[in-house]
Amino acid sequence: MGAMSVRNSNPTPAHRAGFACFVGRPNAGKSTLTNALVGTKVAITSSRPQTTRHTVRGIVHRPDAQLVLVDTPGLHKPRTLLGERLNDVVRATWAEVDVIGFCLPADQKLGPGDKYIAKELAEVRKTPKVAIVTKTDLVESKQLAEQLIAIDQIGRELGIEWAEIIPVSAVGGQQVELLADLLVPLLPESPALYPEGDLTDEPEQVMVAELIREAALEGVRDELPHSIAVVVEEMIPREDRPKDRPLLDIHANIYIERTSQKGIIIGPKGSRLKDVGTKSRKHIEALLGTPVFLDLHVKVAKDWQRDPKQLRKLGF
Numbered sequence: 001m002g003a004m005s006v007r008n009s010n011p012t013p014a015h016r017a018g019f020a021c022f023v024g025r026p027n028a029g030k031s032t033l034t035n036a037l038v039g040t041k042v043a044i045t046s047s048r049p050q051t052t053r054h055t056v057r058g059i060v061h062r063p064d065a066q067l068v069l070v071d072t073p074g075l076h077k078p079r080t081l082l083g084e085r086l087n088d089v090v091r092a093t094w095a096e097v098d099v100i101g102f103c104l105p106a107d108q109k110l111g112p113g114d115k116y117i118a119k120e121l122a123e124v125r126k127t128p129k130v131a132i133v134t135k136t137d138l139v140e141s142k143q144l145a146e147q148l149i150a151i152d153q154i155g156r157e158l159g160i161e162w163a164e165i166i167p168v169s170a171v172g173g174q175q176v177e178l179l180a181d182l183l184v185p186l187l188p189e190s191p192a193l194y195p196e197g198d199l200t201d202e203p204e205q206v207m208v209a210e211l212i213r214e215a216a217l218e219g220v221r222d223e224l225p226h227s228i229a230v231v232v233e234e235m236i237p238r239e240d241r242p243k244d245r246p247l248l249d250i251h252a253n254i255y256i257e258r259t260s261q262k263g264i265i266i267g268p269k270g271s272r273l274k275d276v277g278t279k280s281r282k283h284i285e286a287l288l289g290t291p292v293f294l295d296l297h298v299k300v301a302k303d304w305q306r307d308p309k310q311l312r313k314l315g316f
């Protein structure tokens, strides 16, 4: 009873702040979940795998905590130099964060891809791990229950102690708040790490490049998605514009690996490229809050995925 009254006399818990990252196979729903938690579009989502190449952070501001989400690329068996670098980024991130959220889609049985990641996760001893079953809106409760059991079992098999196992639907907005509530206690006591109102610390140019890449990926098939990289060369306000009608000039290059891919990106009479420009410009204007003139060029960077020099130039 005495202890109770002591606790009641100090009802405000300490402020917490720290980093969380979501891992999971491509398309597991990591970016969508990041957006749902942060409440605005910062990470790039697409129905195609492996679109998140840059470490994009979303920041959840709460009165009691600040949760900084680091959205890493999907971990996968490396086939190219780019693949190896991406995996290095993922492992470095795991060692640095305060909690790892392992995303497993409810509508797909645990597969080799998930097990590969789980094995790697088991090697990371210190960082607490939360299993997050995503896309619960796509399944009946029986299938969800089976998935929860399977996750519990794989944890036992590999010696991973899940700090929590939680089902969520980012699209349906179910349990997203609860997920934040469960992650916060796993963060260290700390004052806020970022000013209130910051949603991401990704440089604007990287976010702009991602928006262009996202538009360029729409409707292209198979191999091409992995061959596209976008670099924003410059962003400069147009001179001699009236104050109330500013215009931002953005010059960006879309890099592909082979000349033969040029036609696919550009389309008949340039129609596809024009479409990519129009679509991404709308998103960029919404992001930056200013009218934009977007100048896009398609360039061939031969086999850039395998060439360390090109990779550095393209920001990897």
Ligand SMILES: Nc1nc2c(ncn2[C@@H]2O[C@H](COP(=O)(O)OP(=O)(O)OP(=O)(O)O)[C@@H](O)[C@H]2O)c(=O)[nH]1
Binding pocket: 024, 025, 026, 027, 028, 029, 030, 031, 032, 033, 044, 045, 046, 047, 048, 049, 050, 051, 052, 073, 074, 134, 135, 136, 137, 138, 168, 169, 170, 171, 172
């Ligand atoms: N129905 C439903 N679909 C979802 C949900 N979350 C994500 N998706 C869809 O699943 C697909 C992949 O989602 P992303 O968030 O891009 O997945 P990701 O894990 O970030 O993918 P990578 O960037 O490729 O690693 C998209 O088409 C999303 O719309 C959800 O809660 N419900």
